[in-house]
Amino acid sequence: MKMTGTQAFMQCLEEENVETIFGFPGGAVIDLYDTIHQQDKIHHVLVRHEQAAVHAADAYARVSGKVGVALVTSGPGATNAVTGIATAYLDSIPVVVFSGQVPTALIGNDAFQEVDIVGITRPCTKHNYLVKEAKDLVPTIREAFHVARSGRPGPVLVDLPKDVMASIIDFPVKTPVKMRTYKPTYTPHPGQIEKACKAILAGKRPVLYIGGGVILGNAHEELTDFARKLGIPVTMTLMGLGGFPGTDPLSMGMLGMHGTYFANMAVAKCDVLIAVGARFDDRVTGKIDAFAPHAKIIHVDIDPTSISKNVEVDIPIVAGCKEAMTQMNKWVDSREIDLEAERTKLAPWHDQIKDWKAKHPLGYVDETDIIKPQFVIQKLHELTQGEAIVTTEVGQHQMWAAQFYHFNHPRTLITSGGLGTMGYGFPAAIGAQMAAPDRMVIDIAGDGSMQMNIQEFATAMQERLPVKIALLNNNYLGMVRQWQELFYDKRYSATPMEVQPDFVKVAEAYGAVGLRATKPSEVVPVIKEALSTKTLVLMDFVISREEGVFPMVPAGKATTDMLLV
Amino acid sequence: MKHTISVLLQNKPGVLSRVTGLFSGRGFNIESLSVAETMEKGVSSLTLVTGGDDNIIEQITKQLHKLIDVIKVTDISETDNVEREMALIRVKAESTTRAEVLRIADIFRARVVDVSPRSYALEITGTNDKIKAVTELLKPIGIQEIIRTGTIAMTRASKKP
Missing domain, CATH: 3.40.50.970 (Thiamin diphosphate (ThDP)-binding fold, Pyr/PP domains)
Structure with missing residues (x-):
């Protein structure tokens, strides 16, 4: 079917079940906005600054689990979007940002509102594209969505020159995206699963340390099941909050710089640390040498570069969190393990954590005349x-x-x-x-x-x-x-x-x-x-003007060196 | 320790910048770099020499592999391999030293590729050490210009019949 580049663009968004996009118009995307105006399937939210368009698309993705979409014009529209893109990149959020670009004939000419946004965003996108030829438009958009949502998700930018969008193209039939060089690993290695499960069962002081990967990978049910089955205490990173119920008796709350006293103590004293979809960020580990120094470390992550990047890992598992937790549950379920006895075995460990919690619970001093x-x-x-x-x-x-x-x-x-x-x-x-x-x-x-x-x-x-x-x-x-x-x-x-x-x-x-x-x-x-x-x-x-956030681990200190008041 | 890493990648615009940007952004060092097309259309091969402890090299290979356009990453240093560099060296060659320059060229199996009344240009191929050795010998005679390629490398084939 023949259509314009802008019509093909809208059709691609429909294919991806996009319902809402966030954007801000400009000269380089005026044709696109003209097409948006003539349809009612996709709702466009007009933001007041392009940074907000990307943040909104990013949050839309975090809440819905779908890919968020933002549309900005060339030059300043695109550079304004960079902070939003970098934000999504650091938190691995699936977002596709479409930026307008000057016509291909003018690229490199320092044209009005021209900027090399593909060059600028290379280090803060999972991948990015400049669509130079009209025939590449549809395959590139399809690939962009595929890359954004699969594996370790992330933002993808597609730069759309004005002439490419105005040209007439043959809309290609949808086929599954096949990429020679990009095939994320979802399925864990069974040998590693077995090793990990054995190490966990051998432990007397296990801790689950979970991050945003559990949420991005929709692994919360499998993870919660695993933790409760074996009675393993759980601590969450900031990104992992909600990945395990915060009011569950096994929850120790957040760890790290402003984590709870008992979560940080538990990590420091544990003998098995099971990191799931977390990346050992400096705000979590504090001084690296003092982070879980006595523990055998198991690390589940879909991104191999996260493993052993900051902390040496004993049992790496490259896999999706959901797939890995499913396999670990299966391993435990398929063996004659007395779960009651396993949980009882950990009683002294839970008592110890309870002691820490009683000693320094999360709290604050309430006052009657000033809001805390x-x-x-x-x-x-x-x-x-x-x-x-x-x-x-x-x-x-x-x-x-x-x-x-x-x-x-x-x-x-x-x-x-x-x-x-x-x-x-x-x-x-x-x-x-x-x-x-x-x-x-x-x-x-x-x-x-x-x-x-x-x-x-x-x-x-x-x-x-x-x-x-x-x-x-x-x-x-x-x-x-x-x-x-x-x-x-x-x-x-x-x-x-x-x-x-x-x-x-x-x-x-x-x-x-x-x-x-x-x-x-x-x-x-x-x-x-x-x-x-x-x-x-x-x-x-x-509020009380000089209230502080406590506990606090000073930057670079061991997480056991907490300031408590 | 030095590592020679071979990267097979899709020859798309900006792909070299993705590789070099990765190195500068993450604070890894590139000592030499060499890129060319392969037999397969649209696929390039890139050889780079870098340094670092095992953890850094592991991160480098993983991060390279994570780039969407990268097809294959091999740490050639971990295998039995052949490494080569080429240098073009213009060396002063006046009546008193012309014979000496040719003797050194002969010993290192270098070829004379350009001659002028006062200089020779030599082409020499070999390992990084060999190039270093020949430049050391030619230095006292007077090197006027030296242009070197980056290292290229290949894993040796299995010797089993």
Whole structure:
């Protein structure tokens, strides 16, 4: 069938079951937007900055499990998208970003709004393409979606020159994407599974350390089954929160720099560490030599480069988390193992963890006249029954959300873990709400991050999205301030926010609802009012200014060297 | 330790930049690099020499393999292999040293590829050590210019009949 490049583009998106795309028009994509205007199958969300388009597409992917799609114009449109792309790359999120490009004849000429976006994004995409010939358009788009969603997922950029999109092409019949050089390994090696299971059963102090791979690989059920069957305590990375129920008795919460005392102690003293879909990031390990020093380490990951990158692994398993956990469950189930006895064997280990937990539980000092941020998160958790989708910005509020909103389900904490992108949470909430229109979506924000994509009020209002923003306002760039307090003699260089907008008025200016709480007694009424309002609401919580996030492992220190207050 | 790594890759625009970008981005070092087409259309072979401990080399080979356009990665140093480099050396050759230059060329089986009244240009092929040895010998006579290729390498075939 003959059609234009832009029509073929739309047809490809339909093939991939894309329902929503996030974008911003411009000269190089004007033909595409003309085609978008003439169809009603795919909904286009007009953002107010291209960074937000990619964050929204990224969150859409995290919540729905589908590939997120963003569309931006050439030059500045494309460079604005780079932070979003890098954010998705560091967290392995399947996103396809389409960028407009100047006509092929002008490429390399320093044409108006020309930039080598394929060159710029090479190190922060899983793969990227410049479509130089019209005949390559459809196969490239199909391959881009395949690469983005398979194996270890990641963002893929496709650069679309204006003339290619305007040309007439023959739409090729869909055939399965076959790539000679790219075949991810999903199935684990049976020998490695056996070795791993034997090592786990031989252990007296096992710990499961799970990361975002469990969620991306939809392995939470298999993993939860495995942990409960053998009674193995579980700790989650920031990206792994929700991969195992946070309120389960086996959950030790998050580990690492702001992890719980008992999770970090358990990892330090364990004799078998089972890492599943986690990558031994420096925020998790602290000083490498002191990370799980006594443990035999088993590592399940779909990406071979993650294995033995930071920490030497004893039993590597290159596989999808779901496939690996399924095989491990099968191995255990198919043998005559007295599971009751296995769990009883671990009783002393659980007692030890309980002792640590009793000694230093996760907590904070409540006050009657000033709002504590942790209290706000606890109340949000209570009043949403822990069932909201929570997005966050980056900083102290992000860590408090991770510590005090006990995530029980996968795909409910949407946060920039790897890149740590301030300004992620609000556009992410927009993407999340588009993916799950019936769910409660809350962006837990800080006053610094909030201002990095505050223009997205307009997007959310235009789409009539009932997103809730819980702004923990301490008038500081709080996380950096905390470091300055602890390690730089309280020299608060550039962290006090001396000029701040009135966030309630900002919300109102966009036609949203703004609420403010300045006293602890106002917290619950404000949250209740926000949750029962059917439109966008910003809750401005004026919190205790110099509250810190604890426990804290100073950068580069062993995770057992925690500052506890 | 030095490793010679052979990479078979799809000859697509930007593929070399993906390889070199990987090395610079992750702080790996490239000592030499050589790329050319293979017998198969659209497939290139790239040989690079790099250094590092076993962990680094393991990461390098894994990361190379992770690039979508890469077909195959072989650490040639781990196999029985043949390695070659080529150098073109222009050396001063005046009446007193002309004979000496030719003698050295003869010993190393170098060929004279250009002659002028005051210089010879030699073409020499061999291992990195051999090239080093000949340059050391020619240095006192006066090397005017030297151009070297990167290393190329091939695994030796099995000697079993």
